[in-house]
Amino acid sequence: MKHAKTFLTFLALIWLALPGLAPAADRTGVAADTITIGMFGFYTGAGSFYGTGARDGAMLAINEINGAGGVHGRKLKVIIEDDRSTPAGSIAAARKLIYSDKVFALINQGGSNPLVATLPILKESNVPVLGQMPSSPKVTRPFHRTIFRAASFNDQLQGWLIADFVMQHLKPSRVAILAQSDEYGKVGAQYVIERLQAQYKVAPVAVVEHDRDATDLSAQVLKLKETKPEVVILYTYLRPGAIYLRQAKELGLGAQVVGSVAAGQRVTVSLAGENAEGAMFFTYLPILEESDNPAMVAFTKKWKAAYPNVIDPGRPALPDILGYVATRLFAKALEAAGKDLTREGFVEALENVREFSQDGLMMPITFTSTNHDGMSQATFFVIKGQQRQMTGVVVGGRKLLDEINAMKQ
Amino acid sequence: MELFLQQVVSGMVSGSIYALIAIGYVIIYKATDVVNFAQGDLVMAGAYTGILTYSLLSLPFGVMVIAVVGVGAGLGLGVGGMVSLMLVRFQSSMVNTIIVTLAVGIVLNSTAMLIFGPNPYPLPITFGKVPISLWGVRITPLSLVVIGFSAAVMVVLSGFFRFTRLGKAMRATAQNRDAAALMGISVRKMFALSWMIGGVLGALGGMLLAPLILAEPSMGIVAVKAFAAAIIGGFTSLPGAIIGGFVLGVLENLAGGYMSTAFKDGIAYFALGAILLLKPTGFFERRAVRRV
Numbered sequence: 243m244k245h246a247k248t249f250l251t252f253l254a255l256i257w258l259a260l261p262g263l264a265p266a267a268d269r270t271g272v273a274a275d276t277i278t279i280g281m282f283g284f285y286t287g288a289g290s291f292y293g294t295g296a297r298d299g300a301m302l303a304i305n306e307i308n309g310a311g312g313v314h315g316r317k318l319k320v321i322i323e324d325d326r327s328t329p330a331g332s333i334a335a336a337r338k339l340i341y342s343d344k345v346f347a348l349i350n351q352g353g354s355n356p357l358v359a360t361l362p363i364l365k366e367s368n369v370p371v372l373g374q375m376p377s378s379p380k381v382t383r384p385f386h387r388t389i390f391r392a393a394s395f396n397d398q399l400q401g402w403l404i405a406d407f408v409m410q411h412l413k414p415s416r417v418a419i420l421a422q423s424d425e426y427g428k429v430g431a432q433y434v435i436e437r438l439q440a441q442y443k444v445a446p447v448a449v450v451e452h453d454r455d456a457t458d459l460s461a462q463v464l465k466l467k468e469t470k471p472e473v474v475i476l477y478t479y480l481r482p483g484a485i486y487l488r489q490a491k492e493l494g495l496g497a498q499v500v501g502s503v504a505a506g507q508r509v510t511v512s513l514a515g516e517n518a519e520g521a522m523f524f525t526y527l528p529i530l531e532e533s534d535n536p537a538m539v540a541f542t543k544k545w546k547a548a549y550p551n552v553i554d555p556g557r558p559a560l561p562d563i564l565g566y567v568a569t570r571l572f573a574k575a576l577e578a579a580g581k582d583l584t585r586e587g588f589v590e591a592l593e594n595v596r597e598f599s600q601d602g603l604m605m606p607i608t609f610t611s612t613n614h615d616g617m618s619q620a621t622f623f624v625i626k627g628q629q630r631q632m633t634g635v636v637v638g639g640r641k642l643l644d645e646i647n648a649m650k651q
Numbered sequence: 652m653e654l655f656l657q658q659v660v661s662g663m664v665s666g667s668i669y670a671l672i673a674i675g676y677v678i679i680y681k682a683t684d685v686v687n688f689a690q691g692d693l694v695m696a697g698a699y700t701g702i703l704t705y706s707l708l709s710l711p712f713g714v715m716v717i718a719v720v721g722v723g724a725g726l727g728l729g730v731g732g733m734v735s736l737m738l739v740r741f742q743s744s745m746v747n748t749i750i751v752t753l754a755v756g757i758v759l760n761s762t763a764m765l766i767f768g769p770n771p772y773p774l775p776i777t778f779g780k781v782p783i784s785l786w787g788v789r790i791t792p793l794s795l796v797v798i799g800f801s802a803a804v805m806v807v808l809s810g811f812f813r814f815t816r817l818g819k820a821m822r823a824t825a826q827n828r829d830a831a832a833l834m835g836i837s838v839r840k841m842f843a844l845s846w847m848i849g850g851v852l853g854a855l856g857g858m859l860l861a862p863l864i865l866a867e868p869s870m871g872i873v874a875v876k877a878f879a880a881a882i883i884g885g886f887t888s889l890p891g892a893i894i895g896g897f898v899l900g901v902l903e904n905l906a907g908g909y910m911s912t913a914f915k916d917g918i919a920y921f922a923l924g925a926i927l928l929l930k931p932t933g934f935f936e937r938r939a940v941r942r943v
Contacts, residue, residue: 285769286764286769286868286869287869288869290764290769290867290868290869291769291770291771291867293769294768294769423913450912451911451912451913452912452913452915453913453915453916453917455869455872455916456915456916457665457860457863457864457870457873458661458664458665458863458864458903458904460657460658460661460662460664460904461658461661461903461904461905461906461907461908461912461915462907462912462915464654464657464658464661464908465907465908465912468654480771481771481864481865481867484771484773484865485863485864485865488863492782492789492791492794493657493661493782493789494782494789509770509771512773513771513773513865515773515775516780552768553707553766553767553768554767554768554770556770557768557770559770
């Protein structure tokens, strides 16, 4: 009897303590009328074209959402930090937003190089992160529950798809690669080479690198020219890509150009002029920014109304659309997570996003509990008569992405 | 051989621009003992002035050049004025003064970002689309104009310093300020003229660069290479700055072509270090010997 009483008392104590033993739901950054979001990216420096575009697109979405009353009555309060296109800047920005500003979640609009350096801090903090720009495979592999890539393309998949497109549609016997010497270019080129060798038993005749901030690529062009390639794959940013197109023409390198998404933007046509004739680029926009598609026209109209002082005729561009669509997705997941908003609930809501494309502005984005790479489909455009035209070739798909995720890390 | 010549010719194009910007550094330093860390952003200002006048406002080429010279002169005078204020009025240290030039550079950079945004802009000057082929070496009319224009500016400057009264007065001030003042030369005016010329050279460098590398707010980083070129030549020697510029441009290309393209930019600085180990004052700087 005495032992039974002791045992029952012990059970009662355990039962009372259970709620305290369970992990508390994390509501950091959630107030009665606001949700604090941190946004950091490369708004200055080499990647500023991409970062500022994504930021402007994101803020357009945020202002629309707040104008319509916010998410479950809470307005989105955004704190923005610039990583200056550097790893040190990205780490400092993330630390400040997580530990000083105590944000609910993060939107990253930086490059692969800076974000990869920041991943240990992000993973340790368990703050949900929605990447809108970084394309390095390391962002989502090894898998981490709180890190998602919404609207930029996993470089491993992009590298494979570029290789597939070149070999299946252009069928060259000699392929060369020009890649930026940072994380973005090196990793992209690595996967192009891997796919060429594994799937097509083809080795590139040259793999040539350049510094991310390079302003003269004549040495690189001459090195490529020596190997007489039929196709040159560019895995580089916008400005070096445009410089390559000019110098290749000047120095008599007539190889067909197939470039990654970063090199092929709306403004490439005006930057490279006639030198861009015939060049093809990877894109994950199903409709081009300058098209008269009603959804794109409507987006352009509201973007120009929001940013009337931007004189650049090449905007809005892909980064603006990417920032807008990915932030709309972010808000949709906040909505789906319910009024009793927690970080865990938000992560679950993100993992239930299926085929999100915001009026068809981007290729559809899908997340699952085991795959946090949102995009898997892409296409290519070609520049003809100083106009961009879609090739109509759609590449990729979830099957290929699942194959990549199943590979040993 | 053809490949070697092509690398050299391509290197001379960028080298001529490094030389132009390097001369700006040297002129300012010789007259005022101040290293102008805003020189790169003066290059950027020149590029954007060219884009604004020629591309966006469709003004003639000659008007663009005048505008670029005007902006370069104005900004150079402005930076020089601030430096004088720091040194003379506030008796500030040289370090603080140099920080002022850095600050001006940041302000110029941010202004360009605000007005034009981060996108690269083209300056579509070509002088003809078909490259010229000489002994198997290809060079575009634009590249020839860049080399020629830079060379012409250097010749004009050389003539200015050697044969004009004002040029001689500037040289005298650079050699010995006190003696120049005693001879009736306005040292203040010579300082101002040096800053003006330095600013003009930077802005013209930017105008020539923009058609080649596209303008964006961070393009002023190219002045770091011009700085290295000035050091290679000896930081107070005008001929040294010119030769340093061409040597650096050609060396970069040869290193990229025959060693590694990934380190094309880095190899130039490695060479700078090596040259300074062999001759710390640069190739053309004469070490001042004080007899006691």
